[in-house]
Amino acid sequence: MNERPDELERLLNALVDAESPEAAEEYELQLAAILRNDASARRRYREFMGLHSALMWDYAAAATDRPEKAVVKDAWRSPWRRALRWAAVIAVAGLAATLFFASGRKSGHPEVARLESVEGAVSWSNDTGGQRAGLSSGVRLAAGTLSVEGASSSAQLRFEDGTVLTLTGDAELGFSDDGQKRLALRRGAFTGRVAHQPAGRPMVIRTNTAEIEVLGTVFALASEQNQTALNVESGNVRMRRLADGRAVEVSANRVAVASLEVGTAMETRLQSVPPGEWRCSFNEPPPPGSKGEWRPPFAGERGRMQSLPFVAGHSADGRLIVHHGVTVRAMPGLDSGLVTLSARSVLHVRFRTELRTGLKLFLSCEGPGGTFGGNFELAIEPSAALPDTD
Amino acid sequence: MVMPDGSDTSLPSADFIAHVTRAQRTLHTFILSIVRNAEDADDVLQEANIVLWRKAAEYDSTREFLPWAMRIAQWQALALMKKKSRTRVTFDDDLLALIAEEAIAESAETDPRRVALAGCMEKLTDGQRALIARRYEPGSSVNALAGERGISPKALSETLRRIRQMLLTCIERTLAQGARA
Numbered sequence: 001m002n003e004r005p006d007e008l009e010r011l012l013n014a015l016v017d018a019e020s021p022e023a024a025e026e027y028e029l030q031l032a033a034i035l036r037n038d039a040s041a042r043r044r045y046r047e048f049m050g051l052h053s054a055l056m057w058d059y060a061a062a063a064t065d066r067p068e069k070a071v072v073k074d075a076w077r078s079p080w081r082r083a084l085r086w087a088a089v090i091a092v093a094g095l096a097a098t099l100f101f102a103s104g105r106k107s108g109h110p111e112v113a114r115l116e117s118v119e120g121a122v123s124w125s126n127d128t129g130g131q132r133a134g135l136s137s138g139v140r141l142a143a144g145t146l147s148v149e150g151a152s153s154s155a156q157l158r159f160e161d162g163t164v165l166t167l168t169g170d171a172e173l174g175f176s177d178d179g180q181k182r183l184a185l186r187r188g189a190f191t192g193r194v195a196h197q198p199a200g201r202p203m204v205i206r207t208n209t210a211e212i213e214v215l216g217t218v219f220a221l222a223s224e225q226n227q228t229a230l231n232v233e234s235g236n237v238r239m240r241r242l243a244d245g246r247a248v249e250v251s252a253n254r255v256a257v258a259s260l261e262v263g264t265a266m267e268t269r270l271q272s273v274p275p276g277e278w279r280c281s282f283n284e285p286p287p288p289g290s291k292g293e294w295r296p297p298f299a300g301e302r303g304r305m306q307s308l309p310f311v312a313g314h315s316a317d318g319r320l321i322v323h324h325g326v327t328v329r330a331m332p333g334l335d336s337g338l339v340t341l342s343a344r345s346v347l348h349v350r351f352r353t354e355l356r357t358g359l360k361l362f363l364s365c366e367g368p369g370g371t372f373g374g375n376f377e378l379a380i381e382p383s384a385a386l387p388d389t390d
Numbered sequence: 391m392v393m394p395d396g397s398d399t400s401l402p403s404a405d406f407i408a409h410v411t412r413a414q415r416t417l418h419t420f421i422l423s424i425v426r427n428a429e430d431a432d433d434v435l436q437e438a439n440i441v442l443w444r445k446a447a448e449y450d451s452t453r454e455f456l457p458w459a460m461r462i463a464q465w466q467a468l469a470l471m472k473k474k475s476r477t478r479v480t481f482d483d484d485l486l487a488l489i490a491e492e493a494i495a496e497s498a499e500t501d502p503r504r505v506a507l508a509g510c511m512e513k514l515t516d517g518q519r520a521l522i523a524r525r526y527e528p529g530s531s532v533n534a535l536a537g538e539r540g541i542s543p544k545a546l547s548e549t550l551r552r553i554r555q556m557l558l559t560c561i562e563r564t565l566a567q568g569a570r571a
Contacts, residue, residue, distance in 0.1 A: 005551060013551040017532045028480035036485055046423055046493055051557060053419040054504050055526045056428060234520060251516035253523055270512055277411050344439055
């Protein structure tokens with residue numbers, strides 16, 4: 001390692017880390033004097049800028065994608081600049097860790113958290129029969145279970161200490177806080193921005209296959225019936241596999257999976273970056289986790305996905321609101337994203353309807369660390385004339 | 391269809407779109423080396439993409455795509471530099487042209503370096519990776535980050551310099567090993 005930088009190295013670093021435009025200008029002037037007559041210096045300049053550019057593209061955590069700022073509706077004016085990923089939220093019914101969760105309760109029902117924001121169908125219930133449907137932002141909640149229904153739904157739960165949990169898509173999370181936060185992710189996924197927890201009282205999260213201890217960090221967690229995937233954006237999280245009790249420390253920008261396997265070492269690895277291009281023609285089976293009825297190619301017809309009904313929410317009088325839809329998504333966890341998006345990405349969707357009806361295109365994104373990146377929706381009115389109808 | 395302003399609104403071929411998509415990172419690196427500012431580089435890349443799209447019909451598919459696209463990006467970058475017309479010229483036109491010519495001539499080197507970087511990132515400690523991630527968050531600044539960590543901006547800059555140097559050295563070593571293999 002070069003401990004004492006030469007002038008060129010010093011200037012290059014000073015330029016990209018300059019505290020003001022004026023300072024940057026000064027460094028540029030000095031840099032230009034070196035670069036003008038030195039081809040090897042120009043090569044080093046290009047290589048340094050190549051590194052600087054690559055770090056921006058591939059290795060930046062999505063600071064603008066903080067859960068507190070999430071649930072943005074207008075995707076097409078998004079301020080996000082670089083890597084956003086399709087979210088990989090999947091609803092798989094699981095075995096609830098009810099006993100674990102119930103053990104953390106106190107008698108009575110003190111409010112422990114507040115709903116920061118709500119999109120779609122969100123309800124709360126507890127084990128003494130309490131139930132509240134059609135929740136809206138600002139509602140304070142006692143310990144209980146928060147349910148989010150529908151792929152386009154989401155909810156943010158804020159605790160007194162500033163910890164924020166964001167549930168997206170179909171998800172069910174039990175929560176309590178009696179000085180120690182205890183969560184039970186029964187299905188789906190959520191991201192957590194956890195404030196520093198008191199010594200000896202970490203936030204504990206139980207899923208079907210794992211127990212996770214968090215002292216203060218940013219992470220994303222997705223639970224399926226047979227595995228739990230953890231993405232850590234910052235800080236450290238301890239994950240224990242319930243099948244055999246083995247544990248691993250998961251540090252920033254790394255992922256780990258706890259499955260039903262036993263005997264193998266628990267390992268972590270660096271989060272991968274999804275490809276810059278992605279295409280799904282449905283001539284092959286769609287990615288696991290997608291929803292809809294797959295129709296393979298037949299008699300010269302291309303493959304396609306037929307929409308299926310799903311619960312999109314509840315009306316004010318409690319009746320189910322049913323929509324028909326197709327969802328294409330990857331499995332949560334490792335390599336969860338389908339594709340890396342940038343502000344200049346182009347999304348092509350080909351569809352055909354039997355009736356003229358209103359349509360919604362829904363895009364769910366996550367930051368590079370797997371944390372919630374926002375839900376985006378494009379509504380197409382039944383009367384809309386689509387520009388490329390064929 | 392050709393519009394009154396001369397632009398062609400017909401959809402470029404799938405090959406052309408694939409070329410543009412694949413070239414994004416190389417174009418960003420190239421533009422950044424000309425404009426030296428991340429936000430400007432993003433803006434120029436966006437403009438360059440629009441121009442590439444409009445000029446899709448002019449692209450000769452028997453020739454390499456990247457040099458052609460970089461030339462267009464160069465024009466866009468220089469146009470932005472002129473538009474901003476700062477009071478003091480730091481990188482003059484001759485220097486910018488020299489940087490651009492050399493970058494275009496060596497454009498094939500960009501991808502192997504990026505592949506090597508992925509492996510080199512794995513060799514950093516968790517703390518170093520976390521620091522790089524925070525430093526390169528959009529809107530991040532050394533001053534703010536130093537404040538968060540309770541250290542001086544100078545100390546943080548020095549840490550970042552060392553990490554970048556480790557990565558550059560690692561990339562060179564990886565490419566050299568690849569060349570010997």
